[in-house]
Amino acid sequence: VILVFGVIIYRPLPDKLAASTTSDRVTIHIFDPLARLFYYYPTRYLCPSADCRLQWMRKASALLKWIVGPSMDDNDPHLHMETTHWDGVKVRIYYPRDIAAAESDGAILYTHGGGFSIWDTKIYESLTRKLAQQMSTRLFVSIDYRLAPETPFPGAIDDCERVLEYIIAHGPQKFGIDPKKIVVMGDSAGGNLAAVISQRRTSRGSLPKILGQALLYPWLQMSDLQSPSYRYWNREMDKLTFLDPLTLAHFTLWYAGIDVQARPDFAQAMTEFRHYMDYSLLPGPFQDKLNCTDFPKLNSPIQELSDSLTPFLTDPDFAPLMQPDLSNLPPALVLTCEFDVLIDEGVIYAQRLKQAGVPTRWVHSEHGFHGMLSIHSRLDVAQ
Template identity: 60%
Template sequence: MGDAKKSQKPPLMAGGTMVRVGLLVALVAFSLYRPLPEKMTKSTIDKVAMHIIEPVLRLSYYYPSRICPNAYCMMYWTRGTLNTLSKLIGPLFDYDANLLMETTHWDGVKVRVYHPRNNATTESDGAIIFIHGGGFVLGNTEMYESVTRTMAKMMDTRLFVSIDYRLAPETIFPGGLEDCEKVLEYVIDNGPSMYGVDPRKIVVMGDSAGGNLVAAITQRRRESKALPKILGQVLLYPLLQMSDLQTYSYRYFRREMDGLAVVDPLSVAYYYLWYAGVDVNAHPEFALAATTNGHVDAEARKMREESMDYSMLPLSFLDDANGTDLPQPVQPNKELMAHMSPFLTNPDFAPLMRRDLSNLPPALMVTCEFDVLRDEGALYAHRLKEAGVRTQWTHYEHGFHAMLNFHNELEIAREALDDIKEWTMALMRDAQVE
């Protein structure tokens, strides 16, 4: 009997342990749960996926980066974590049945090159140059391997190139921009002999900060009258200005999305200031001031008012503020103003500030509802159309910034990739006819 009683203890102890573990898991899940905006993502599958993806991002990089002792720690932690996570959701093997792929250097710039195993089967003899996002501070071709490899197969052109341009704070403006221009010139000069590319059929595309670089490149080529002209530009939720970090979409974020692991105003301020050569590691107060527009002097404010007419936004964008969401009080910082004024008014740094947008390549503008950069993308699309540029603006009411990086997990991201492919290949086909 004594032995029988003893034999009952282990199951009871195991059961107690399971209960404690279950309670701990439930407590962690409860503490991590944050309701997402109701309209973020559309399908049930996407909503479930986002309630997994967002807490993972928040736990892995967002929370740790916020307790870092300084800005360098925040930046390096975020770089390392996102690089690691991207490998977990990216391709397992460096092989594809349809593509030949290599990582090399063109004119000193690291690039990831994709081209078809059989040129004869391609729909177009054009080329696509992709510039990744990451606020000029994060990202690389490895982090974007999943989305760029998928795009390269979908687009069906002779060449698809992803650029590993130099990042801030190690390399400040205009270093990354110049790297991208070098790759563009290399494709123009060498694409015909190396890959059978028609240099008149080059489309440049980029997301976030990459969209900024695309806009700047196309503007600069027009200014210099460089030939051949770029066939088209694809701007994916681009970062186009730093004169107003209190737009309606920025204010909506502060009210409804603060604390979620998506692109936030403070991160934009840190990264964009680093790109401008500001030492935010030594002066974190500069980033805080910038989120209130405390970095904007009178000259930059005047140019902002000329370039950003918010009355042109859809009423639904303006309604986001509900009439009560007023801008934060400006915390002016004269030292920061003096440094930033030449950058804020320079279209190479902030393409939305370019006064004349005429004679630019046809454009596809993609914006997302749940994105601090939504308004500036919409305004740029409006101004391109007003300037006579053939422009398609596609807005995803259920989308969010950087969603394309989750194209394997989210239906809305795959839908966006299909739309991008359709626009790009239609442009290529039109060029074939001409």
């Protein structure tokens, strides 16, 4: 029975995926079928509605929390941590028990991923605690921003900016930080929020300026789900548990406040979108994944979907890749992963930042995959 079950659920993985060490390869071969069994298959085949899909994904987060590491208490000899509310926004904060021992008097503001709709600071506890320990700043803040669809765009942005303003106003007195040394950091949808915060603060001329932005496999646009990295995923990684185009379409619609429950055809139609991205900014190997002119045949467009989404897809606050002027933004670190539908937009954003004169470091993980930092405790490639 076990052998038959194994044959049914087994899916071959790309050769280079998590292949930096043997232990990583073994881990991913265990993680992928488990995640498909408890996450991908139920949401794709058992949930009859978008609401069911959302609730199942949120409940499956409990499994992820178990996978990413054992439960941890707040008893750390060197790091103080607590959950509190700043200006009405729930935050998880970390700071050295001996503030004077911190290597930097700066602060880091972390915005978690999860498609704006799932996950929270508890899921990220292992990662954010490790980052707080390693970076040794006087303050590290992980924001529990409100989630869509209950709180659609721009609710998450508002929450993040309120926390940022709170840090600027109260951080120097409470934690001894220098408000000119604040870095925003986020992964996936959190990378979107970090980029948006940086853009908005720059365009407004707000002071103090943000010191830097770290965008980890960021989700930066929703108007082109037929770029080479998306089509590579459709060809090579379909039915694996990693971030897929249909899930991204649902996340987009929920974040935009569009009633997916009433129009279940919208999400699938959105996976055929292709607009705006300039593939010429991609390095050759990224273009070569698929023939960039080899687009699939589109189904009949849904005009109502286009009319509903266009105001969001072209708004830089929603999709920061759409920002026409990237000059004067804070120095940036952009991390992309080989096995991720979001590679192309991350690479293009990094190239555009460089062209705009922004000091930018682009780091690409050839064995990495979307969300790998969430299970960093199990993977060498995520260290």
